[in-house]
Amino acid sequence: MDQRQPTAEIFEDTVAMAVRAPSVHNTQPWRWRLSDRSVDLFADPARRLPSTDPTGRALLLSCGAALHHLRVALAVHGWSAAVEYLPDPADQDHLARITVGAESPARDDIDLGAAIVHRKSDRRRYCHRRVPYNRLRQVAEHAVPFGAVARVVPPPLRTPLGHTTRAAAGRHAHDRAYLEELAKWSGRHGTADGVPAANTPRPRPGDDISQRAFVEPELADTSFEIDGSEWLVIGTAEDDCCSELRAGEAASALLLTATSLGMASCLQTEPLGIAELRSAIRTDVLHDCAHPQAMIRLGFMPASVAPLPPTPRRPVHEVIDTAVRAESALPGGHPSSNRARQERRRSYA
CATH class of the missing domain: 3.40.109.10 (NADH Oxidase)
Structure with a gap:
């Protein structure tokens, strides 16, 4: 021993x-x-x-x-x-x-x-290159050891998923408490936590599935290619604290696997913080078979794009x-x- x-x-x-x-x-x-x-x-x-x-x-x-x-x-x-x-x-x-x-x-x-060491949350536009299905499946399989599933969102279900992300953004745009909290934790410069302005691009209203908007974005996002992003929704059979904790483990496993395969990625949760929108994702995307816990965006960055600056940690x-x-x-x-x-x-x- x-x-x-x-x-x-x-x-x-x-x-x-x-x-x-x-x-x-x-x-x-x-x-x-x-x-x-x-x-x-x-x-x-x-x-x-x-x-x-x-x-x-x-x-x-x-x-x-x-x-x-x-x-x-x-x-x-x-x-x-x-x-x-x-x-x-x-x-x-x-x-x-x-x-x-x-x-x-x-x-x-x-x-x-x-x-x-290499993984970063990359919110920029990805290139037109599509992620091969076998790689998506390889990434999604890493949710299983943690009692979770990762559903690849097929084209017909991107519309209802996009509806929930835009609805969440619309509600938050008029939520004073949310906006004050967002201002406190984003648009940062030189701090050990929070979302740095240098790591966030401007919102793209034309995207079919929107991402969370942050304060004072400074990251250049100059790609004019069609965004080839793929989306996965992580779900669990139960909806208790342990399931949420293990869903976080599953999300980490997916993100690190995607990074090891040369993909860019970003974890998304904005519409899941609003009960009725989370319920809509459960019904429309997961067909009431699992409780949605997180969304992950995957894709490839254009070869000409500069790497992101390091995100700070305490x-x-x-x-x-x-x-x-x-x-x-x-x-x-x-x-x-x-x-x-x-x-x-x-x-x-």
Whole structure:
């Protein structure tokens, strides 16, 4: 039996890779606690977005994506990861406990680990080159190990999906609280979180499926080609907190796989934060067979387009708790968000 134990430096290195995961408005709503052979993942409710993400679903998806990034990072360093989801019923923000063991990395682990460094949320227009169906299927299959499905949106269903994205944009354009929240977290310059102005292009009203508009976009988007984007909708059989967390893992697996195959990608959630629009996507796109949790846009960038600038991340020491805390919620947490998650968890128990 291999008696090696991961060092604090390895834990910190893997957390540094984990926090490269995408998160809603780049809020990075997670905290990590390290011990001898395990890592604990906590939500940071002080970074929840009440107007953008009223139920906390996008926060859990974000944390799930970081959890999968951590598992990949551990594998690259030669460690397996056994995950216990929602290990403490008394602490709604304690999302996962990851126990590690020695294990040699597989080739897929190395490929996904390399993709962590290169993946960025690219909201620009993709080129006319279509993604071959076998590659779409290869990407979509990576949702299955996490109890999720990834439905490729066929041409006939792009119209109803586009209707929901435009409806969400229209509502948010007149929602003062949403706009104030958006202004707080986007159009950033030189910060360690939030959406940088340099990484966001101007909205394209002519797109059949629109993307979230951010404040003061500065990213040049000069391609005049027909956009060959493909869309996938990630769904789960259940709609509880664990399902949302695992859907985030599935989203991370899809994004990293797409990156390893040379594709650009972007995670989308805007219409899923509005209950009736989410219900419409469930019916129109998933035929009431699954609960939609996230959307992913995939495609190829034109060869002439410059790479995106790095998206900022907070320093690792700011997201790692080195001391064990006795309290059941993080300081600065929102009791209302905890109650909402408790109600949802009871609803699907």
